[in-house]
Amino acid sequence: MKIELHDSHIRQIKEICDSFDNNPGELINVLHKTQNVFGYLPEEIQRVIARNLGIPVTRVYGVVSFYSFFTMKPKGKYAVSLCMGTACYVRGAEDVLDELKKELGIEVGGVTEDGKFSLDCLRCVGACGLAPVLMIGEKVYGRLTPSMVKGVLAEYE
Amino acid sequence: MDKIKLTIDNMPVEVVKGTTIFQAARQVGINIPALCYMNLEHLGVENRPGACRICVVEVEGRRNLAPSCSTDCTEGMVVKTNTPKVLNARKVVMELILSNHPNDCLACPSNNKCELQTLAATLGIREIPMVENAAMSTYRKDHSLSLQRDMDKCILCRRCETMCNDVQTVGALGTINRGFISVVAPAFEQDLADSSCVFCGQCVAVCPTGALTRTDDTGRVFKALADPTKTVVVQTAPAVRAALGEEFGIKPGTSVTGKMAAALRRLGFDKVFDTDFAADLTIMEEGTELLGRIGAFLGGDTSVKLPLLTSCCPAWINFFEQNYSDMLDQPSTAKSPQQMFGAVAKNYLAKKMGVKREDLVVVSVMPCIAKKYECTRKEFSVDGNPDVDISISTVELASMIKMANIDFVSLPDEDFDHPLGESTGAAVIFGATGGVMEAAVRTAYEVFTGKTLERLDFKELRGFEGIRTASVDFNGTTVNVCIAHQLGNARKVMDGVRSGELNFHAIEVMACPGGCIGGAGQPYHLGDSSVLKARAESLYKEDADKPLRKSHENPYITKLYEEFLGEPMSELAHHLLHTHYFDKHHKI
The missing domain is CATH 3.30.70.20 (Alpha-Beta Plaits)
Structure with a gap:
């Protein structure tokens, strides 16, 4: 998937790089901030960052592909993340996941056609006492059961 | 400097502070094995990510085994490199x-x-x-x-x-x-x-x-050689003769030019020619171009592009097109010797031999693998028929000789064929860093001043320093030149040229450390710089032994201009021997 970057986008990326003095040692911070602004880090954005920091794009991609936090695919407006850590898993996270897939009609890593929801799994958000835990954006839902999934998603309709 | 004393396998060792166990062990003849470690001393480059864990050793008082490549020696250290624990760990790592x-x-x-x-x-x-x-x-x-x-x-x-x-x-x-x-x-x-x-x-x-x-192209060459409808000619680059012998157990630095020509003939090539001929031709074109630019500059033309950059090395040209696409009119427009040879072979030799262009197969033997790519560049073909059909490396030629059951070591010395096999000493040294510049200076000096050079050895242009500069006196006019090998060094020089900080009349760039003698098509030397030095010496010796050592004195070059091309930079020469460059900035 190729995307076209507007000049304003390129300027925005440049500003982010400038704010870190175009220091290649700040690559992770630059990527973090850029992903906050754009939601994801497609090839084109990585190339602009590489040029601004004066490093090969291979190095940028090396970091992006290493950390699961960084994504090259756009997320939905509401990023649904289900914890699959040990505690959540043994308390039935997998059943919740199946229900989420069914309700949203997408697989893990996918985005709904209307771009509203994306679905991802993560490992432990540090709220094991509430297992199984689901996050939508910054909001946390605990002690989830498959039957609750529909209601939670309805809050975002 | 602080000295540290330790023992390795019961042997006392004294080293400078900061020395690793791995290096210290080498001092006393213990070669600890490793897979990731690489030390290219001549480039000042060391690779020791501590990744392979093969080089582990036992250190007294230390709980676990130490990776010797990334553990510094300390005073009184007691190291064992071959205990059962160490050997077993190495074996397990290897098995994994x-x-x-x-x-x-x-x-x-x-x-x-x-x-x-x-x-x-x-x-x-x-x-x-x-x-x-x-x-x-x-x-x-x-x-x-x-x-x-x-x-x-x-x-x-x-x-x-x-x-x-x-x-x-x-x-x-x-x-x-x-x-x-x-x-x-x-x-x-x-x-x-x-x-x-x-x-x-x-x-x-x-x-x-x-x-x-x-990439292995030997099969394509064998196929062409076996095709009765094809006339197959071969050209061999200068650096090949300085390294081919190594593949047959001959000491590095032994020039095997004569045996190589004999082997190529036994492989079945119809004509055995020399890229060195085209190197002489390159000097005629590139030298004339350089003098033209310097002349215009001295005459007050401010639009003239200086420095002139050499264009023989295809990896350098790729690097240039990506990183310096704002300076596309800076390099010499002269094609590389490989491509000049191809153009002359397909447009001049084919007619002379009475062979149709498409029935003439031009094979090149190169110390280089970028040449395989270069010969496929679209601008180097006519109606889909490339000037150079197949390019193989030094090592591929060695493998062909072995496959064809030729006893290379006992071959007699033979000569190249004419007319594209004659060359001067100036062409032979193309294979070492600084060689192209030295060859260009020899010819440009004589053409510019009209005088005969008293000394032909420009020692100031030789050596292995990554970036070298020299000023040559052209009878009152000072010509400033620069030589860079390894692309990292080329980048340093080019950034200086772009910013206006560095001013030269000409810059020679070779992508590989040492120039073509250190190319990726050569037998690998894995950091042993003595191999590179020996190869360079053999080229300089061959140059010194040649009766003719200036490109413009090559009688077959003179004849080629008389019979066919007219004069350097003529319209036909421009058409056949010169090229242009592309903006590839998007690739980086």
Whole structure:
């Protein structure tokens, strides 16, 4: 998937790089901030960052592909993340996941056609006492059961 | 400097502070094995990511084994490099590496030249116990014109990454992903051909396994030789003769020009020619171009592009087109000797021999794998028929000679054929860094001043320093030249030229350390710079022994201009022997 970057986008990326003095040692911070602004880090954005920091794009991609936090695919407006850590898993996270897939009609890593929801799994958000835990954006839902999934998603309709 | 005393395998050793156990052991003749470690002293480059864990040793008082390549010596240290614990650990590490390594050694391009294979034998590996549990990954194979990537064979030693990033500053290869699927690849897992790879092949030259190998074109050559409808001629680059012998156990630095010509004839080439002829031709064109630019500059023309950059090296040209696309009119427009030879062969020789262009097959033997790519560039072909049909490396030629059952060592010395086999000493030294500049200076001086040079050896242009500068007195006019080898050094010089900080009349650039003698098509020397020095010396000796040592004195070059081209930079010469460059900035 190729995307076209507007000049304003390129300027925005440049500003982010400038704010870190175009220091290649700040690559992770630059990527973090850029992903906050754009939601994801497609090839084109990585190339602009590489040029601004004066490093090969291979190095940028090396970091992006290493950390699961960084994504090259756009997320939905509401990023649904289900914890699959040990505690959540043994308390039935997998059943919740199946229900989420069914309700949203997408697989893990996918985005709904209307771009509203994306679905991802993560490992432990540090709220094991509430297992199984689901996050939508910054909001946390605990002690989830498959039957609750529909209601939670309805809050975002 | 602080000295440290320690013992290694009961031997006392004294080293400078900061020396690793690995280096200290070498001082007393103990070669600790390693797979990732690489020390290219002549380049000031060391690769020691501590990745392979083969080099572990026992250190008294230390709980676990120490990786010797990245552990510094300390006062009073007691090191053991061959205890049962150490040997067993090495074996286990090796078994783990092999458990997820393809076992197709017999059919691997690196068979018999593989450090992993050799080490497995050294460590006495007799079984690979963990295969059933290993996560075997199958990566997509990447077949480029110059090199092949088979990442299933990669052991993540990162040597290639060091060459690509630190030495060449190309930055095409990096380690991506993590865990079992981590792999050395171009950004976005592009094919090399789409990446910023310039095909210098220095990654291939240091790969300890069969993960990165040269593209093999020997089969295409054998096929052409067996085709009765084809006339097959061959050209051999200057640096090839200085290294080919090594593949047959001959001492590095032994020039095997005569045996090579004999071997090529026995392989069945119809004519055995020399790229050196085209190197002389390059000097005629490039030298004239340089004098033209200097003359215009002295005459007050401010639009003239100086410095002139040499254009012989295809990896350098790729690098230039990507990184300096704002300076496309800066390099000499002269084609490389390989391509000049091809153009002359297909347009002049073919007619002379009474052979149709499409029935003439031009093969080149090069110390280089970027040449394989170069000869496919569209601008170097006519109606889809390339000027140079197939380019093989020095090592591929050696392999052909072996396949054809030719006893290379006992071959008699033979001469090249005429007319494209005659060359001067100036052409021979093209193979070493600084050689093109020295050859150009010899001719340009005499043409410019009208005087005969008193000394032909420009020692100030020779050597292995990464960036060298010199001023040559052209009878009152000072010509400032610069020589850079390794692309990292080229980048330093070019950034200085771009910013206006550095001013030269001409710059010679070769992508590989040492120039073509250190090319990726040559037998690998793995950091032994004495091999490079010996190869260079053999070229300079061959130059000194030649009766003619200035390109413009080559009688067949004179004849070619008289019969065919007219004069240097004539319209026909422009059409056949010159080229132009493309903006490839988007690749980086």
